[in-house]
Amino acid sequence: MIPEIGHFALILALIVALIQGVFPIIGAARGNAVWMGLAQPAARAQFLLVVVAFICLAYAFATMDYSVTYVASNSNSKLPLQYRIAAVWGGHEGSLLLWAVILSVWTVAVSFFSKHLPSAMRARILGVMGLISVGFLLFMLSVSNPFERLMPAAMDGRDLNPLLQDPGMVFHPPMLYMGYVGFSVAFAFAIAALLGGELDSAWARWSRPWTTLAWVFLTLGIMAGSNWAYYELGWGGWWFWDAVENASFMPWLVGTALMHSLAVTEKRGSFKAWTVLLAICAFSLSLLGTFLVRSGVLTSVHAFATDPRRGLFILAFLVFVIGGSLLLFAWRAPTVGRGGKFGVVSRESFLLANNVLLAVAAISVLFGTLYPLFLDALGLGKISVGPPYFDTVFAPLMAPALFLMGVGPIARWKQATLPELAMRLRWAFGISVATAVILPLLLGHWTPMIGLGLFLAFWIFATTANLVYQRLRGADQPLMARIKSNSYSWWGMVIAHLGIAVFTLGVTVVKGFESEIAVRMAPGDVAHLAGFDFTFEGVTEIEGPNYSASRGHIRIAKNGIERTLINPEKRLYHVQNMPMTEAGISPSVIHDLYASLGEPLDGGAWSVRIYHKPMVEWVWFGCLMMAFGGLLAISDRRYRLKGRTKPLPEHATEIST
Amino acid sequence: MKLIFRLATVFCLMFIASAWADEARPLHDGVAVEAQVQRLSEELRCLVCQNQTLADSHSELAEDLRQEIRAMATKGMSDQQITDYLVERYGDFVRYRPPLKSTTLLLWFGPFALLLAGGIGLFLMLRRREKSAEDLPLSADEARKVNALLNKES
Numbered sequence: 076m077i078p079e080i081g082h083f084a085l086i087l088a089l090i091v092a093l094i095q096g097v098f099p100i101i102g103a104a105r106g107n108a109v110w111m112g113l114a115q116p117a118a119r120a121q122f123l124l125v126v127v128a129f130i131c132l133a134y135a136f137a138t139m140d141y142s143v144t145y146v147a148s149n150s151n152s153k154l155p156l157q158y159r160i161a162a163v164w165g166g167h168e169g170s171l172l173l174w175a176v177i178l179s180v181w182t183v184a185v186s187f188f189s190k191h192l193p194s195a196m197r198a199r200i201l202g203v204m205g206l207i208s209v210g211f212l213l214f215m216l217s218v219s220n221p222f223e224r225l226m227p228a229a230m231d232g233r234d235l236n237p238l239l240q241d242p243g244m245v246f247h248p249p250m251l252y253m254g255y256v257g258f259s260v261a262f263a264f265a266i267a268a269l270l271g272g273e274l275d276s277a278w279a280r281w282s283r284p285w286t287t288l289a290w291v292f293l294t295l296g297i298m299a300g301s302n303w304a305y306y307e308l309g310w311g312g313w314w315f316w317d318a319v320e321n322a323s324f325m326p327w328l329v330g331t332a333l334m335h336s337l338a339v340t341e342k343r344g345s346f347k348a349w350t351v352l353l354a355i356c357a358f359s360l361s362l363l364g365t366f367l368v369r370s371g372v373l374t375s376v377h378a379f380a381t382d383p384r385r386g387l388f389i390l391a392f393l394v395f396v397i398g399g400s401l402l403l404f405a406w407r408a409p410t411v412g413r414g415g416k417f418g419v420v421s422r423e424s425f426l427l428a429n430n431v432l433l434a435v436a437a438i439s440v441l442f443g444t445l446y447p448l449f450l451d452a453l454g455l456g457k458i459s460v461g462p463p464y465f466d467t468v469f470a471p472l473m474a475p476a477l478f479l480m481g482v483g484p485i486a487r488w489k490q491a492t493l494p495e496l497a498m499r500l501r502w503a504f505g506i507s508v509a510t511a512v513i514l515p516l517l518l519g520h521w522t523p524m525i526g527l528g529l530f531l532a533f534w535i536f537a538t539t540a541n542l543v544y545q546r547l548r549g550a551d552q553p554l555m556a557r558i559k560s561n562s563y564s565w566w567g568m569v570i571a572h573l574g575i576a577v578f579t580l581g582v583t584v585v586k587g588f589e590s591e592i593a594v595r596m597a598p599g600d601v602a603h604l605a606g607f608d609f610t611f612e613g614v615t616e617i618e619g620p621n622y623s624a625s626r627g628h629i630r631i632a633k634n635g636i637e638r639t640l641i642n643p644e645k646r647l648y649h650v651q652n653m654p655m656t657e658a659g660i661s662p663s664v665i666h667d668l669y670a671s672l673g674e675p676l677d678g679g680a681w682s683v684r685i686y687h688k689p690m691v692e693w694v695w696f697g698c699l700m701m702a703f704g705g706l707l708a709i710s711d712r713r714y715r716l717k718g719r720t721k722p723l724p725e726h727a728t729e730i731s732t
Numbered sequence: 733m734k735l736i737f738r739l740a741t742v743f744c745l746m747f748i749a750s751a752w753a754d755e756a757r758p759l760h761d762g763v764a765v766e767a768q769v770q771r772l773s774e775e776l777r778c779l780v781c782q783n784q785t786l787a788d789s790h791s792e793l794a795e796d797l798r799q800e801i802r803a804m805a806t807k808g809m810s811d812q813q814i815t816d817y818l819v820e821r822y823g824d825f826v827r828y829r830p831p832l833k834s835t836t837l838l839l840w841f842g843p844f845a846l847l848l849a850g851g852i853g854l855f856l857m858l859r860r861r862e863k864s865a866e867d868l869p870l871s872a873d874e875a876r877k878v879n880a881l882l883n884k885e886s
Contacts, residue, residue, distance in 0.1 A: 317783050435843065446836075461783075462774070600755065602756035
C-alpha cells in the first residue's frame with residue numbers, strides 16, 4: 076500500500092511539475108500575472124509530493140518490504156537501519172528519486188528567497204526548474220520506477236553493495252547531488268535571463284549566492300567521496316581519475332569558472348554572454364555526469380542494449396536540455412551588451428584567462444572520459460584512459476591557472492601594468508622559487524614535479540599574504556576594524572584561495588614523498604617504515620551485523636616509544652560473499668600512517684601493506700577551506716537585501732572572487 | 733642517579749623487546765624488481781575490475797598478473813618489453829596510458845590544441861575589446877533601474 080502511495084505521489088508531482096513548467100513561462104511572455112503566480116504554489120506542492128514519494132520509499136526500505144523490486148535488489152534484512160535508509164540512493168532508480176527530491180528542495184528554496192525578483196523573472200526561473208523536474212519524473216515513471224512491485228515477493232533482499240556500506244554513503248551522495256542539482260538554479264537564472272532579455276548586473280548579483288552555494292556543496296561532496304575512497308578502498312589513494320569521479324569534477328571546474336565570471340559580470344558588467352554559457356555548461360555537465368554514472372554506459376557501451384528505452388530517453392532528454400539551451404543562447408546572446416572596456420592587462424583579462432584554462436581543463440577531462448566510449452562505439456578498438464594520461468595532460472593545464480590565481484586578485488580592474496605587477500609580486504616570486512628549490516633539498520628528494528608543486532603552493536600563499544597585507548596595513552584604525560572593513564566575500568576569496576594552496580601543498584608532498592612496503596607479518600614481527608616500527612600482534616575474529624572480519628592489531632612505535640595502535644580489517648560480507656578491506660589509519664597533520672591487511676599466509680602470518688603518507692590530510696583540509704570560503708562569501712551582507720535602502724559603500728561591493 | 737637507573741632499565745627492556753621481535757620479511761625480495769613491478773602496475777589495468785590499476789586492485793587475477801610481471805622483471809626484461817608482451821596478449825585495453833597512434837592523436841593533442849585555440853581567441857578578443865570605445869559598464873538609466881530592482885523591498 077505504502078509503495079503505491081509513493082508511486083501515486085510521483086504521478087501527481089509530474090502533473091504539478093508540468094503546470095509549474097508551462098504556465099508561468101507562457102504567463103511571463105504574455106504578461107499574465109495569474110499564470111505567473113502559479114509558479115510558487117506549484118513549486119511548493121511539487122516539493123511536498125516528491126518528499127512524500129521519497130519517504131514512502133525510505134519506509135519500504137526501513138520495513139524491509141521485499142515485494143518492491145528496488146528494495147529487494149538493494150537491501151537485506153541483516154543490513155543495519157542507517158544503511159537501509161542510505162540504500163534508498165544505493166541504486167539507479169533511487170538515486171534518480173534523490174535527484175528529484177534535491178531539485179525540489181532547491182526549487183522551493185528559490186520560491187522562498189526570490190521575493191525581491193521581478194515577478195516575470197521569478198516565474199521563468201521556477202518554470203525552467205519545473206521543466207527539468209518534468210524530465211526526471213517522466214524518466215522515473217516511464218522506464219525507471221523505484222516503486223515497481225516484485226511478484227512473488229523475495230524472501231530476502233540481495234543486499235546493498237558492501238562497498239557502499241559505510242558512513243560515507245550516508246552523506247556523500249546527498250552532498251554531491253546538492254552540488255550537481257544546485258547548478259540547476261544558475262542554469263534556470265541564465266535561461267530566464269535569456270528568455271526575458273534582462274542580462275544585467277542585478278541578474279548576476281541574484282545568481283551569485285546560489286551558484287556559490289551549489290559550488291560549496293559540490294566541493295564538500297567531492298571531498299567526502301575522496302576521503303571515503305582513501306580509507307575504504309584500502310590502498311591509500313585519494314583520487315583515481317575514475318569516470319565517476321570525473322563526472323563530478325567536470326561540473327566543479329566549470330562551476331569554479333562560473334563563480335569567477337559572475338563576479339566580473341556583477342562588478343563590471345562584462346562577460347555576460349560567457350557567464351550565461353558557463354551556467355548552461357555547468358548544469359549540462361551535471362546532467363551528463365548523473366546519466367553517465369547511472370546509465371552503466373561507462374562500464375560498457377553495450378549496457379544501453381540491455382534496456383534501450385532508458386538509453387533513448389536519456390539521450391533525448393540531454394539533447395533537449397543541452398541542445399535547446401544552446402540554441403536559445405545562440406539566438407539571444409548577440410543581443411546582450413558587451414559591458415565595460417578593459418585592457419589586455421587587467422583583472423578582467425586575468426579572470427578571463429583563468430576561465431579559459433578551467434574550461435579547457437574540464438573539456439579535457441570530458442574528452443578523456445568519453446574517448447574510449449567513442450572509439451569502442453565506432454569499432455576502432457578498445458583502449459583505457461587512466462591516471463597516467465590525466466596526470467600528463469592535467470598538470471600543464473592547471474599550473475598556469477594556479478599561477479594566474481596569484482596575480483588576478485592583485486591586478487587592477489580595467490587597466491593594470493605589467494611593471495607595476497612585477498614590482499608588487501617580486502618578493503612573492505622570490506620566496507616561492509626559493510622554497511621550491513630549498514625545501515626539497517632539505518628533505519632530500521627533488522623532482523621537477525615537486526619543485527613545480529611547491530612553487531605554485533607557496534606562490535599562492537605569498538601573493539595572498541601580500542594582498543592581505545596591502546589591505547590591512549596602516550595604523551589609523553585598530554586591526555580589528557581594518558579586518559572588518561573588508562567584506563565577508565573578500566575574506567571568503569582569501570580563505571578559498573589559501574585552501575587551494577593548502578590543497579596543492581598536500582598533493583605535492585604526498586605524491587612526492589609517500590612510501591610503502593609490502594611485508595609478510597607473523598604475530599610479533601616488526602616492520603620499519605619512515606622511522607616508525609610497526610609491530611603486528613596478530614588478528615582476532617569478530618562478527619559484524621552482516622559480515623565477519625579478521626581484525627588486525629598493529630602497534631606503532633618510534634624510537635622505542637609507543638605511539639598508537641591501528642586496526643586494519645579484512646571483512647567478508649555474507650550475502651554477496653564479497654571481501655572488503657578496511658584500512659587502519661593513524662592520521663595527523665604531519666602524516667598518516669596507514670596499514671591494510673592483504674591475505675592470510677601460513678603460520679598465522681598475513682601479507683600487510685604499510686604506507687607512510689606525509690601531509691595527505693592537507694588535501695581534504697584544503698577542500699574544507701575552499702568550502703568555508705564559499706560560505707563566507709554567501710553570508711556577505713550585500714546579499715541580505717531586506718531593509719537595505721541605500722547602496723553599500725564602495726569597498727563592500729568590490730568583487731572578490 | 734635514579735634517572736640513569738630508569739634509563740638503563742628502559743634500554744634493557746627495549747633490547748629484550750627487539751630481541752623477541754622478528755623482522756617482518758618483505759613479501760618479495762629484490763628491491764629493483766619490486767620497484768619495476770610497482771611502476772608497471774600503476775600503468776596497467778586490472779582486466780577483471782571495474783576500473784582499477786593493477787597496483788590498486790586486490791583481486792586474485794590482478795595478483796596473478798603482478799606475479800607474471802614479477803617473473804618477467806626477474807628475467808631482466810625492460811618496462812617496454814613487458815608492456816609490449818602484455819599488449820600483444822590483451823590489446824591496448826591493458827594500458828592506462830593509451831599509446832600514441834592514429835586513433836589516439838586527438839586524445840593526446842586535443843587538449844593542447846584546444847588550449848592554443850583558447851589562448852589565441854582570448855588574445856584576439858582582448859585586443860579587439862581594448863580598442864572598442866564603449867566604456868560605461870552601465871548607462872545611468874540602467875544603473876537606476878538596477879538599483880531600483882535591488883532595493884525593492886519584498
